[in-house]
Amino acid sequence: MRSLLHLLLVMCVAAAAWSADSAAKAQARVKSAGTILQQIQAAPDHGIPEKVLASAACVAIVPSMLNGGFAVGLRYGRGVATCRTPKGWSAPAFFVVEGGSFGLQFGGQAVDLIMLVMNNDGMVNLLSSKFKLGGQASIAAGPVGRQTGAETDWKMRAPVLTYARSRGAFIGATLEHGKIKQDKDSTRAFYGHMVRPKTSLTGEIDAPSTTYPFLEPLSEWAQAAAGE
Numbered sequence: 230m231r232s233l234l235h236l237l238l239v240m241c242v243a244a245a246a247w248s249a250d251s252a253a254k255a256q257a258r259v260k261s262a263g264t265i266l267q268q269i270q271a272a273p274d275h276g277i278p279e280k281v282l283a284s285a286a287c288v289a290i291v292p293s294m295l296n297g298g299f300a301v302g303l304r305y306g307r308g309v310a311t312c313r314t315p316k317g318w319s320a321p322a323f324f325v326v327e328g329g330s331f332g333l334q335f336g337g338q339a340v341d342l343i344m345l346v347m348n349n350d351g352m353v354n355l356l357s358s359k360f361k362l363g364g365q366a367s368i369a370a371g372p373v374g375r376q377t378g379a380e381t382d383w384k385m386r387a388p389v390l391t392y393a394r395s396r397g398a399f400i401g402a403t404l405e406h407g408k409i410k411q412d413k414d415s416t417r418a419f420y421g422h423m424v425r426p427k428t429s430l431t432g433e434i435d436a437p438s439t440t441y442p443f444l445e446p447l448s449e450w451a452q453a454a455a456g457e
Contacts, residue, residue, distance in 0.1 A: 236329055251418035256439055257261070258415070259321060262290035262309050263442040265341050269399065275393065276399060278372055278453035287312035287346035287355055287430065288447060291326055304328055306342060309446060310355060314432030318350040318444045320425040323415040328407035340395040342404065345371060351388030356427040359410040370401030386406050
């Protein structure tokens with residue numbers, strides 16, 4: 230009996246430790262996403278054009294997405310997304326990206342992936358718990374820098390515009406033939422219970438203060454881009 234109680238105690242402690250570790254990792258991802266936004270914003274001549282950002286309905290970021298390179302073709306990353314709502318940027322949704330291939334290769338190093346959802350079709354995909362890239366979700370490389378004259382059709386090119394950054398290089402890069410699904414473990418760890426992507430991204434719940442490292446720089450940048 231004592232052995233059983235001891236085992237149960239050990240399991241409870243281990244579960245609590247795992248939950249705390251998972252919550253810390255989810256929070257670190259939120260903070261990393263905000264840092265990436267600040268770094269991109271600091272170099273506007275080589276970043277996302279303000280007109281593009283001002284028109285984006287949602288922003289999704291995958292810090293340090295693992296990139297296996299051309300030979301292996303392995304891509305994997307955990308990200309965080311937020312969408313515009315009448316009350317401001319939404320509480321974040323956590324997701325996983327698996328598989329896929331970049332239009333331009335970065336070799337074997339990790340990359341930061343930024344995805345901008347530009348229209349209702351992209352929103353519908355993001356609100357679902359799982360969808361395929363290049364299938365259900367048409368994706369195109371986003372324009373970079375202030376010069377968008379050659380990209381006058383970017384609003385209609387694809388529901389999602391994507392960018393990749395590695396070792397200081399920032400480019401528009403397609404990511405296709407993969408899939409995106411809800412990161413249920415991170416969602417439970419961060420919120421303390423399961424939250425559907427639609428619930429968080431449509432503003433049905435308020436963004437907790439722990440999301441401010443991500444939402445505040447995005448809000449400031451988006452307002453500046455919109456000329457407010």
